[in-house]
Amino acid sequence: xxxxxxxxxxxxxxxxxxxRQVEMGLISKKKWTGFFRKxxxxxxxxxxxxxxLKPFRASSPTLLYNCTVSLDFSQLSAQIxxxxxxxxxxxxxxxxxxxxxxxxxxxxxxxxxxxxxTDLEEVEEVNKQLDQMGYNxxxxxxxxxxxxxNVSRCVDFKETAEVIAKVGFKMFLGVTASVTNWDADxxxxxxxxxxxxxxxxxxxxxxxxGLYYCNVLSGVIRGALEMVSMKxxxxxxxxxxxxxxxxxxxxxxxxxxxxxxxxxxxx
Amino acid sequence: MATIYSLYVIxxxxxxxxxxxxxxxxxxxxxxxxxxxxxxxSMHAISQQLSPIxxxxxxxxxxxxxxxxxxxQSLTGTKFFVVCDTGTQHMEGLLKHIYELYTDYVxxxxxxxxxxxxxxxxxxxxxxxxxxxxxxxLLGR
Numbered sequence: 001x002x003x004x005x006x007x008x009x010x011x012x013x014x015x016x017x018x019x020r021q022v023e024m025g026l027i028s029k030k031k032w033t034g035f036f037r038k039x040x041x042x043x044x045x046x047x048x049x050x051x052x053l054k055p056f057r058a059s060s061p062t063l064l065y066n067c068t069v070s071l072d073f074s075q076l077s078a079q080i081x082x083x084x085x086x087x088x089x090x091x092x093x094x095x096x097x098x099x100x101x102x103x104x105x106x107x108x109x110x111x112x113x114x115x116x117x118t119d120l121e122e123v124e125e126v127n128k129q130l131d132q133m134g135y136n137x138x139x140x141x142x143x144x145x146x147x148x149x150n151v152s153r154c155v156d157f158k159e160t161a162e163v164i165a166k167v168g169f170k171m172f173l174g175v176t177a178s179v180t181n182w183d184a185d186x187x188x189x190x191x192x193x194x195x196x197x198x199x200x201x202x203x204x205x206x207x208x209x210g211l212y213y214c215n216v217l218s219g220v221i222r223g224a225l226e227m228v229s230m231k232x233x234x235x236x237x238x239x240x241x242x243x244x245x246x247x248x249x250x251x252x253x254x255x256x257x258x259x260x261x262x263x264x265x266x267x
Numbered sequence: 268m269a270t271i272y273s274l275y276v277i278x279x280x281x282x283x284x285x286x287x288x289x290x291x292x293x294x295x296x297x298x299x300x301x302x303x304x305x306x307x308x309s310m311h312a313i314s315q316q317l318s319p320i321x322x323x324x325x326x327x328x329x330x331x332x333x334x335x336x337x338x339x340q341s342l343t344g345t346k347f348f349v350v351c352d353t354g355t356q357h358m359e360g361l362l363k364h365i366y367e368l369y370t371d372y373v374x375x376x377x378x379x380x381x382x383x384x385x386x387x388x389x390x391x392x393x394x395x396x397x398x399x400x401x402x403x404x405l406l407g408r
Contacts, residue, residue, distance in 0.1 A: 139381060144370040146342050147363070153324075153342060227343045 087150045090170025097148075097171075106200045113213060123210040130212070134219020135226075142224040145171065157253045158182065160230070161189045164221065164251075173197055190237060193247040204241045212236050218249060231255040271398060272334060272350045275300070276369065278382040279344030281308030285385040289398065307348060311338065327359075341366060361401050368393050 112133075116126045145151075149167050154160045158179075165177035175197065181190040198214050212218075218234035225232045231254045238244035273295070276285035283304035288294050295303065311325040329336040335355060338348035339362035347362045347369070372390040373379055379387060 140370075140374040143341060143343055143345070143366075143374055147367045147370045 087152065087167075088148070090149070090167040093148050093167075093171045094174050102197055102200070106197060109198050109216070110202065113211075117208065117211075123208055127210075127212050127215050130215035131219040131222075134216035134221075135223035136219075137216070138220040138223025138225075139227050141172070141220060142227045145224065156186060157230070158186050158189075160225070161191065161251060165191050168224075169193065187253040189251055191249045191251060193249070196240070196247050199241055202241060209242070212239065213241050214239070214247070221249070221251060229257045231257060270352045270355070271402070272352070273300075274347070274349050274365070274394075274398075275304055275307070276365075276385065277304050277308050277346040277348075280382065281305050282382065284383065287391075287394070307336075307338070308346070311340070311346065337362060339363065339366065345369070357401075361397070364397055365394065368397060 113126070113130070116129055117123075120126050120129065145168055149171060151163055151167065154163060161179045165179045169175050169177040169191075173196075175193055175195055177191050177193050179189050179191055182188070196214060198217070202213060204211060204213065215236070218236060222232055222234045233252045233254055235250050235252075236248070237250045238246050238248040240247055270290055272290040273286065273288035275283060278284050281304070283301050286295075286300045286304070314326045315323055325338070325340055327338055329338075330353065333353065334350050335353050335358070336348060336350050337355075337358035338346060339359065340346045345366075347365055349358055349362060351358060368390060369385075372393055373385050373387050376387050376389075379385070
């Protein structure tokens with residue numbers, strides 16, 4: 001088959017178009033684009049992975065407008081069954097976002113907690129404030145999470161918890177978390193954090209024994225889930241700063257509140 | 268030729284929080300744009316109820332004689348919709364990109380109150396860049 005610039009080739013539902021001119025001896029694989037009309041959507045995929053593109057060698061070192069290629073359609077059809085936008089893994093997103101120094105993050109959080117303790121003096125009050133701060137973060141964070149991770153709507157709460165642990169924690173904190181201990185209904189689970197960047201260098205003194213140092217995390221989860229219509233209760237089960245051997249959060253789904261539209265006037 | 272006429276962002280209660288128009292055709296004053304936003308919000312909600320397919324999340328594309336309307340709803344209920352010329356391609360990609368810009372430049376602004384009209388300069392700048400880049404890219408095809 002020979003293609004020149006602008007040539008379109010249609011074959012059994014596949015339309016290929018030669019996008020740009022190619023230089024002598026080389027077919028830059030990026031310059032080919034295929035428009036596949038196999039499904040109602042038009043998927044546009046680069047043919048860079050097609051192995052059977054063969055270069056055409058010309059005798060004179062001029063720009064070539066024509067080239068000979070042979071294309072393996074069977075390989076290309078396999079690509080069509082891929083979803084156009086797949087959800088991205090937590091690792092991939094974490095690798096792509098701008099990073100900040102981890103110590104800066106840890107020290108800033110520590111400064112916040114210290115200041116709250118100085119201002120409020122009561123450990124319970126500080127716990128509540130940290131939770132509230134986390135809630136305010138969570139209601140905004142959820143949109144960023146949904147935009148960057150491309151996750152689709154979760155079918156049930158189990159999937160939600162898995163997504164929080166595997167994608168959410170990885171994406172924002174860079175930590176791996178796992179979900180365990182599901183109850184019979186599937187509404188209550190435990191998220192175990194393998195490590196926690198907030199508590200680097202931290203030791204709780206005796207005067208602050210009731211403090212949940214990482215309470216902001218429970219607020220974040222609660223706030224984020226509330227924006228996707230799930231009312232939850234998030235509490236710390238085990239906290240390494242208090243002497244336990246792991247960080248464990250219990251996430252309990254209280255209610256799933258669907259969108260309500262005021263169809264009837266209140267009487 | 269691919270042209271975008273206007274962009275609307277609606278919060279989850281149906282209130283218009285952002286409106287920008289680009290083309291001379293279909294320019295609307297404030298009241299009309301607010302009306303359009305609430306109209307679309309209601310239609311979107313009704314379409315979910317009317318749909319014969321279960322698990323429908325609302326209208327994604329409205330095609331008319333003189334314009335197309337592409338809508339994207341996030342899982343949190345915020346809707347982004349763009350009124351453009353008939354046959355414009357890749358509006359879904361643009362809407363997703365605008366959603367990302369919203370999460371970065373609006374939601375991360377600590378002085379932005381949730382569900383209130385967007386008055387963030389950075390968002391406006393980045394949005395114009397995105398729309399311009401998109402028009403240039405579309406023209407290049």
